[in-house]
Amino acid sequence: MAAQKIPATVITGFLGAGKTTLIRNLLQNAGGRKIALIINEFGDLGVDGDILKGCGIETCSEDDVVELNNGCICCTVADDFIPAMTKLLERGSLPDHIVIETSGLALPQPLVAAFNWPEVKTKVTVDGVVTVIDAAAVASGRFADDEEKVAAQRAADDSLDHDNPLEELFEDQIRAADLIVLNKADLIDRDRLEEVRKLTSAATARAVKTVAAENGSLPAEVLLGIAAGAEDLIAERKSHHEIEHEGGEEHDHDEFESFVANAGPVLDQTAFVDGLKDLIGEHDILRLKGFADIPGKPMRLVVQAVGQRIETYFDRPWGKDEKRATRLVVIGLHDGLIDAVCTAIDGRIRSLAAGEAPAVPHTAAE
Template structure:
C-alpha cells in the first residue's frame, strides 16, 4: 500500500461544483504535489482551462481528456496517461480525477484493478459533489413529481436518467459534499441531507455541506478508502445491463466498455458567438434559450470589448454567474465561445437561436 499513489475521484452532476472544489484544492495543496486529470463532456475543455489559469501546478500535472467517457477513452488516453504519471510517481503525492458530470464513477474505480494500474494506484475516495440548489428546486431529484406519478400508476418506473445518475453517483461515494450551502436556508439544507442519507449505501459515508468549494485538504485527501477493493458492492442502475465488449489493444488484459452516460439524448455542442453582445445581453439571450429548450449546463468564455481580461460564464439551469479569470494571452484569438449541454442540442441551430435573441436584447 505504501508505494501506491492515492487517487481521489471527484464526481457529481453537471454544474455541481466539481471544478470549484478542485480549483480550491490546488490553491491550498497543504504541501502535497497533486496531479489532476479533468474529463469533460464535449470537445472544448473549459474546466481544465479554468483550473490551469488559477493554479501553479506543473503543466505535465494537469491532463485533459475530452468527450466525457473515461472508459471509452481508456486505451487511447486514460491508461497511457496514468502510466505516464506512474513514471513520475516520485514527484506526485496524490492524483485527483474530475469526471464528466454525466459519468458514473464505478467503471473508473474498477479500472484501478487492471493489472497495469493495480500495483501503482489505490482509490483514496470517491467524492460526490451535490448541488444543493439543484436538489432543493427539483432540478436533480424531484421527489414530489415522482411520488405523484407513482401514486397515479405504481406499475411505472418514473425515474429519469438524471435521477438514476444522481443515485448512482451517490451510491458509489465515500464522501458527499453538498455544495452551495450558502444558497439554501437551514431547513432546505437539512432536507437535502436527509435525501442524501437515504441514498448512500452506508451510514459511514461522510456528508458535509460546503460553499465555494472550500474543504480542508486534510479532510478531502487521505481517507484511505481503497474503494477499488469493494467496488462490486457499490451497485448502480446499469449493473444488470452494461454492454461489455473488449477493446483490442497491446495490453494483455481486457477491460470492459461500460456505458456510463445515462442518456444518449444528452449532448454537448460548442458555439462561437459572433454578433455584437455584452455580458449582460448574452446572459439575457441564454436565459431565453434555457426557457425554450432543455439545457442543463452552459459554460465558456466571453470576449468583453475594451477589457484585457477574459470573462468566464457558468450556467446551471437558469442560474448564471460571470467573473474575470485572467488576461487574454497575446497568441490567443479573443472570442466568445460557449459549451452547451442539454437534450438533443445537436439538432438545434444554437448559434442562430442565441444570436437571434441577442439581436432582440440589443
C-alpha cells in the same frame, strides 16, 4: 519493502455541482502536497482544465493538468484514462496525490474499477470517491421524477421507459461515494439542507460521511487521506446500469447531448447574459459554460451557467497568439437538444452576442 501506493481521489458529481470549484480550493490549500490533476469533461471544449490552468495557482501548470476530452471517462477508460495514468506514473517526479475530476455525466464505478488494472494497481490506490452535490438543485427537485409528467406519459403509452436519467445518475454517483459534499449550502436554508442530507443518505445503503460546503471550500484533510481503497470495494457500489446489465453491456450517454456554440464579440455584456438566461429557461439547458470576447477588455470573460443561475467573471488576459472568440458548450437532455433546436440555440447566441436578439421581456408574474 513494497513502495507505497500513490493515493488518488476521484471527484464526481452532476454537471455544475461545483467539482472544479472544489478542486481549485483544494489546490489553494494543498499544504505543500504536489497534486497531479486528471480532468474529464462532457463536450468538446476543455473549459474546466482551462479554468484551472488560468487560475494562477502554482500547482496548476500545464504539466500538472491532464485533460481527457474524448468522451466521459467511464466509457474511455482503456483508451484514455489508463494511458494517461501510465504516462503520469512514468514521469520523473511523482505526485504526492492524484485528483481526478470526472465529467458531470460519468458513472464513477468503471473508473474506480480501472484501478484494478495491473498497470495501475501496484502503484496507485483510490484514496476516496468524493461526490459533490448541488444541494440547491436537489432541493428544487431537479433529480426527482416529475410525478405528474410520468403519470401523463404512462396514461399515453404504458410501454414507455420512464427511467429518469438525471435521477439514476444522481443515485449512481452517490452509491460510489466515500464522502458526500452537499455543496452550494449558501443557496438554501438549514431545513432544506437537512432534507437534502436525508435524500442523499437514502440513496446509498452504506453509511457515508456527509459534509456541507460553500464553493467546495473544505480543508484538504477532509477531502484527502480517507484511505478507502475503493477499488477493492466496487462490488458493493454497483450502478443502476451494472445491476441491469450484469454481464457487461456497454453503457452510453445517449440521453444527453452537447454542442459548442461559436459567436463573435459580445457587444453588450448585460443584455447577452440576460438573453442567455431566457434561452436556458426556454430550452431547459442543463449546463452552459465557456468564454466570451468582450471588445475593449484585455481579459476573457468566463461564462458559467447551471440551470438559469449564471455567473460571469474575467479570469485571465487573452494570450498573444490566442484568437479572441466567444465559445460556449451547451449541454442538455437528448430529447430537448435535437439538431433543429441546437441550430436555433446556436443562432440565438450569435444574435445575442451581436446585440441583435432582444431579451424576451419578463412577465409580471415572474
